[in-house]
Amino acid sequence: MRRHSCFVFLFCGIFLPGILGFPQTNTSIDCDSLLPNYEAEPQTSAPPYIIAVSFDNFESGNEVQVTLEALGDAGFKGFNLQAREIDGDVPVGTFKITDPNTKGLECHNMTNSAVSHANSDVKQKVTTTWIAPQDARELQFIATVVQNLENFWVGIQSKTLTPTHSGSVNATGKSKRKVCFE
Numbered sequence: 543m544r545r546h547s548c549f550v551f552l553f554c555g556i557f558l559p560g561i562l563g564f565p566q567t568n569t570s571i572d573c574d575s576l577l578p579n580y581e582a583e584p585q586t587s588a589p590p591y592i593i594a595v596s597f598d599n600f601e602s603g604n605e606v607q608v609t610l611e612a613l614g615d616a617g618f619k620g621f622n623l624q625a626r627e628i629d630g631d632v633p634v635g636t637f638k639i640t641d642p643n644t645k646g647l648e649c650h651n652m653t654n655s656a657v658s659h660a661n662s663d664v665k666q667k668v669t670t671t672w673i674a675p676q677d678a679r680e681l682q683f684i685a686t687v688v689q690n691l692e693n694f695w696v697g698i699q700s701k702t703l704t705p706t707h708s709g710s711v712n713a714t715g716k717s718k719r720k721v722c723f724e
Contacts, residue, residue, distance in 0.1 A: 571622035573649035573656060574631065576686040576696050578620070584686075584696040590616035591687045593623070593700035601706050602676040605638070608683055608700070611667040618665055620688035624649070624656045625672055628680045628702065635678065638671040680704050 571578050596607035612618055624633040633655040639646050643665055646654030657670050672683070683700035 571620065571658065571686050571688070573622075573624075573633070573647065576622055576624075576684065578686065578688055578694055580691065582692050582694070584694055589687065589695035589698045590614060590689075591618065591685070591695065591698055593683045593685055593698060595683065595700050595703060597703070598701070599704050599706045600674040600678075602674055602678075604674045606672045606674065606703070607669060608637075608672050609667060609669045610685055610687065612665070615666075616689060618687045618689050619662045620659045620694075621668070621685055622647070622656055622658050623670070623683060623685040625681050625683050627678060628682065630681070634681060635675045636673050638673060640671055641668050643668050644670055674705075678705055 577584070590613045592611055592613060594609045594611065597604070600606055608623065610618075610621055610623055623637075625635045626632065627634055633649050633652065636652065636654045637644075637646055637657040639654065639657065643660055643663065644657050645660040647656040647658050649655045659665070659668075681703050685698045686694060686696045687698060688694040
C-alpha cells in the first residue's frame with residue numbers, strides 16, 4: 543500500500559500541473575477563425591498586447607520584423623500570428639522562425655504562413671521575421687493571444703502596411719526616393 547501511495551503522489555506531482563495548466567500539445571488556434579480549440583469566450587476588453595512592425599511599407603521579398611508584446615505584466619502563454627490583406631481571411635507571406643518560443647504553422651497548405659507558441663511558458667514578448675509575398679495588397683498582422691484558459695483576445699491588429707512599387711523600397715524596407723526642391 544505504501545508503494546502505491548508513493549506512486550500516486552509522484553504521478554500527481556509530475557503530471558497534474560501540466561494536465562491542469564495550459565495544455566501544451568492539445569491547444570491550437572484555428573487558422574481561419576483564430577479561435578482556440580476550447581469553450582471559453584474571447585475577452586471584449588482592450589487587449590493588454592500590441593503588435594509592432596519594423597516598417598510601414600514593403601515589397602516582395604522584404605523581411606519585416608514583427609513583435610508581439612505584453613503591456614505591463616500581462617504575459618501570455620499562447621498565440622497565433624498571421625499577416626492578412628485588409629478585409630482578407632487567409633494568411634499571406636511566410637514567417638522565418640527566429641525565436642525559440644515560436645514555431646511555424648501551415649495554414650491553407652502554406653508552410654510557415656502563421657506563427658504560434660512552441661511551449662506554454664509565460665512570455666512577455668516574441669519576435670519573428672515575416673517575408674513579404676509577391677502581389678500583396680495593404681495588410682495587417684493579426685493575432686489571437688491566450689493569457690490563460692479563461693482569458694484570451696482575438697483579432698489584435700498591427701498598423702497597416704502598404705506595398706510599394708519595385709525600386710522605391712530597398713531590401714531593408716527603407717525608401718530610396720529622392721526629394722527634390724525647386
